[in-house]
Amino acid sequence: MSNLIEGFLGKSVEGKKSRMPAKLDYWQSATGLFLALFMWGHMFFVSSILVSKDFMYSVTKMFEGVSFIKGGNPFLVSIAVAIVTTIIVIHAGLAMRKFPANYRQYQAFRTHMGMMKHEDTTLWFIQAFTGFAMFFLASAHVFIMLTKPETIGPYGSADRMISEWMWPVYLLLLLAVEFHGSIGLYRLCVKWGWFEGEDAKVTRVKLKKVKWAITIFFLVLGLATLAAYMKIGLEHRDQAGQRYQPTAMTIKNIDSGIYSKNQNRDMNAETSFRTLVAMNFSGIHFQKKGA
């Protein structure tokens, strides 16, 4: 009954304001913070391809839980994707409350932004615009990750860029994520007064510099990573769909004479992972296991 009255009047039976706007504001920031920091980690993992295909493969297997499930299970990746997707949906739902809701609001803001040429006002518009773009770009990405986690890998991910023609989506998504995330982190700091110190104005200048440094760093890393996958995708175009065999495993298979060109996902990923780890630690690049 009280919900009916509160919904109707906009205040509780006692005449009090709802605490919900405070909660929504808090959770918008909390989910945004999680996603921004998650994207930092994500970028570092994805960019493992810049080190080597084997390294990227071992990172992939790590997320498939190879250390506690024999051969790893891509379903673990699906679970993680489902959790992150849920947070994205919550964040998008909360943040879209801030979007211009009709033409007049949009028109007033754009005119104001054009007149003022005020950096933080313009950055907000970029943030809102990239946020809107990610409704679609991020959806395409997470849906694939959710349904085809087993395709993540040096070749699978590279084939996705070229043979499955996803590179334009990923290029736009990269730009959207990096601008949205770094602006968002900066805004969180000024919104809640984090790191304010003695002089908030001095801190803000520093925060702005850090914000741009973060934007540029992750954009450069992201573009290099995208280029690396595209290069592999181009080289691997004729064998698109074929899964990556880590170096150690290939050597082992050649050694035991069971390697075939169209062999799909490895049969003994755990072995290869352990071999890889051993290789990485020992610095030996051609170690024959079981030879």
Place this chain on the structure above:
Amino acid sequence: MGRMITIKALKYNPNSKVSKAHFAKYELEETDGMTLFVALTKIREEMDHDLSFDFVCRAGICGSCGMMVNGVPKLACRTLTKDYEDGEIQLMPMPAFKLIKDLSVNTGEWMEGMSKRVESWIHTNEEPDFAKLERPIEPDVADEVFEIDRCVECGICVAACGTKLMRPDFVGAVGLNRVARFYADPQDNRTDEDFYELVGDDNGVFGCMSLLACEDNCPKHLPLQSKIAYMRRKLVALR
């Protein structure tokens, strides 16, 4: 002889059925230390008696002469024409306020509404006894209150706020600053819950999108960013 400057001012009378909004162009000679207030006064005296704009103190104290100068809200009396190197200055009235005519807007009416909305007065149960000395306040606390209380209600933070332009019911930095002023004042007995009732919604502190044009354009350099963040932290922590 000084250089010639060009001032383009938006002319429009919303109360007239025949008035059409347009930019009127005035060319005049710049004098030493010329402020926009001086230039506008000269224009009104010598070129266009019909041009409306607001001013009172001419010294950046009263906060009456806020207007959009090349798209940015400023006090006309504190804006020097020599700071505009190309000598072209476009003037528009501040948005978000009721337009009276040309560059003149009604900030007073809006500020009065804001003051009532945030109950901008000391709330206390103590009966004032003028025969007794006032209760002393720590100098640091008094300084903090005075610092925030320097607001002259010029409306520049409101005109600079993209959030306010999209959402007319937003209380604006001046309103949140006012809440922070009474929040800091130990003579005010209001609780966090009481302040939540005033600005604890999307038209209040939770509506602020932290664009910070208020902070960047405040002619009194008030710590608006810090105060809004502080009120947000305090009110979001309520259970």
